[in-house]
Every structure is written in C-alpha cells, then in structure tokens.
Amino acid sequence: MIFVSLTDSAGRQFIFGIPETYNSSHDYIKLYIASKDVSKVYITAPGIGFNQTITTLANTSTAVAIPGSIVTTTGLSNKAVYVESDQTISIYVMVREIGSSDGLLLLPIADDAPEFFVASYEPVDPTGPSQFLIIALEDSTLIDIQLRTSAGPVIIGSQSYSSGQNVSLKMSKMQTYLVQHEHDLTGTHITSSKPVSVVSGTKCANVPHDATSCDFLVEQMLPVSFWQREYVCAKLKSRGTNRLRILSSVDGTSVNIGATHIKLNKGEFYEYVNSNDVATPIESNFPVLVLQYAEGGDHDSKRGDPSMITIPSINSQEAEYFYETATPLPYHYVSITIRTDQANGLHIDGSTVSRSDELKTRINTTEFSIIRLSVTVGKHHIYHVDTTVGFGVIVYGFDSRESYGFPLGLTTQGGPRDTVRVLSVPDERT
DSSP states (O other): OBOOOOOSSOEEEEEEOBOOOSSSSOSEEEEEEEESSOEEEEEEEGGGTEEEEEEEOTTEEEEEEEOGGGBOOSEEEOOOEEEEEEEEEEEEEEEEOTTOOEEEEOOOOOTTOOEEEOOOOOBSSTTSOEEEEEEESSTTEEEEEEOOOSSSOEEETTEEEOTTOEEEEEEOTTOEEEEEESSOOTTOEEEESSOEEEEEEEEEEOSSTTSSOOEEEEEEOOOGGGOEEEEEEOOOTTOSOEEEEEEESSTTEEEEETTEEEEEOTTOEEEEEEOSOOOEEEEEEEEEEEEEEEOOHHHHTSSOOOEEEEOOOTTSOBSEEEEEOOSOOSEEEEEEEEEGGGGGGEEETTEEOOOSSEEEEEETTEEEEEEEEEEOSSEEEEEESSTTOOBEEEEEEEETTEEEEEESOOOOSSOOOOOBOOOOOOOOOO
8 A cells, every 4th residue: 555645635545533422323424435536445444344345436426334333432442444545535524413413524644744633622511522533554553642631630541641641552553542531632732653543523512612502523633744824714604603713733823813813832722703704814923723613503593503624724725626415404505715816716516606705804915715605415516717726615514403514625735755655454355
C-alpha cells in the first residue's frame, strides 16, 4: 500500500473509527464515497469481521452501510475501519439516529501528521461524555496524551489523571482507544510515533450547555501541521446565531475574529457568539483550528439541534465536490466560501449558483463571499467553471430536534511529497 502526505481530503487510504453514540441502536452508519473516476474500493473492519469490495461510478457518490457493532466503547478495542481505493476518492460518514445524528469528513492517512488537538464540547451530563478516539494504523504505535479538561479527574484504565497530566499508550495495528470524560476535553494534545487518526466530539452535548436538547457531535480532527491562519465564517442558514470555537496549538497565538481580539496559549480555545447575520473574518499570527457549532433549537428558537463542523480556511479549498444529502431530514443546506470576484463561476447540478443569500467581508485587501443555499434531498455536484478556482463548502441539515453538519473538503497548502509504506492488513478481498 502507498500513501502520501496529506494535501487534501481526497486520497486512496483512510482509517477511522466511530466513538460511542447516544443511542445503542442506529438507523444506519454509512460511508458516502465520491470520485471523478470509476473506483474499486475495499473496506475492512477486521475486529467485527466486516469486509466489502465495491466498484463506484464516476462523478457521483456511492453509499456503503457499516454494521452498528463498529461503534466503540471506553478503552482499547479492535474497531478500526480501513478503506483503500485504486483511485482518488473522498469519503464522509453519517451516523444516523432519530434525534441524535451527525456526520464527519474522513481525512486520508498522512505519514507526516503526528500531532492533534481534541475538539469537543461540555457534555449534557455524565451519561453523554466528551470523548476522543485514537485509531492506530500500525503495530507498536506510541501515543502521548496531554490531558486538558474543564473540570474533574479523567479515568483512563484504572488510573485517575488531572488536567495537564500526560498519559502514554502503546497501540497495535487496527486498534482503537476511546477516552471519555464527564467534562469538556477540548484542548487535549495528542502526539504519535506512527500515523494515526483522531475522531472526537461528545456523546451528547447541549449547545450552549444550558440549552436543550443534547445531540451527538463528531468530527475527524485535522492534524496540527495542516491548520491555517485565515478563515471566513457566517451563521448557518436558517439559524439565529453564529457560534464558533477557535483552538490554538502554541503559546502566544493572537486572533482577530471580526472586531474581537483575543490571545490564546497552547490548547486554549475561545468561544465566539454573534447573532448578527454577517460574514466574520478570522485571522491569526499562528495557525488555528476553527469549529462551528449549530445550537439547540430551544436556544435560538429555530429548527434544529447541535452539531459540530470543521470550517475550511480560505486556503483550504477544492474546485469540485460530489455529495448527497445523507439523512432523511427535510431541510438541507450548503454554505460556500469563495473570493467574491470568482463567485460568478460557481455551479450546482449544472445551474449557476444563486447569490440571493450572500454575505461579504475582507481579509487584507481581498473580498470573500459566503453564499448560502437550500438544496433538495439527493445527489449534488458543486463546481466552478474554472477548474483552478478553489472554494470551501460545508453541508448541514435540520429538522425539529435534528441536525447534521460537516465540511466537504479540507484541502491544505503545499503539494504531496512521495512517501511509501507497505501495510499488511488482514482482509478477504474479492
């Protein structure tokens, strides 16, 4: 198997896991696999005896259901899912539960991404803990965790640890390790000796904490080496408030969020809340991670519930996306971030993108637009007529006490550097 340094969210090899969900039974857990090419894709989860090989069509997405037994519980388990394709593909995952769904974009295996920070939220109570899941690709993977929590000791194994303490683990190929805590674990720092993936979130969180009702939050964490310094964000379409968290990886991080100026140290975050319907620029002297949170419907008196979305930076953008609305919810939306002078070339499903709901702002001398669209249930193709023009997309959906949200792409700056590894994963390819 060959894998390269991460340059965007499309790739040929992926590894991930699903942390504990709010309900023990699920409507479904599905992978949505999209590619410009006909692709042969192999999916295996040896720990639950799951193996499947499919051939996807070109220029569309294909759904594959994963058994619900893949969901992990606290501690060490063999619940990793490995995906390999003969062509470049993009994958997002939807965990569908009535009243508590969310989705995540998968990131390809990266050989030069050993550092992560956890993004989560304060749990509704101890039954819906903050959590992060580490997924190992290879044997003898050494993990170092520097815990950060808003309150209380964290129990890992049979040991109790305080915020700021370090925990060391050794993991084997295709293993997962789930850490949970009754308080927010955001800012926990993870490093590894070999390639891993980190999926984090909350089993059930109110957003904000005093608003009902709680929901499952999940995202795959972008490695620190691919964070960026410039973002633009606005309220999710149909919602009342723009709620962001900006997370820092180093001391002395200075961040401007619209007219707000803050300073952060390693592992610290700032929660920005604004009810004005404006495009908000975010600029920092060191790279940061930006997460957007949909709020509980009882808080903003709008249709919807909590979800957690990684926001693409203005330098983290692709030129074409294939996706399909991944739940039976009736209300689905897209937010597109693009340079204003390039917005005329945007298309969706063969038609020019409507700019009737467009917000504008500037970063330095460049004007950016956020264009928000309602979309129909089904498959969609979002692209620019100029294939050299990149733009960011997040997708999300709502119903009464229902929600999901995730980015469609997280392209990073720089080009691929050849890195070759051979990995022997037990499988039953057909």
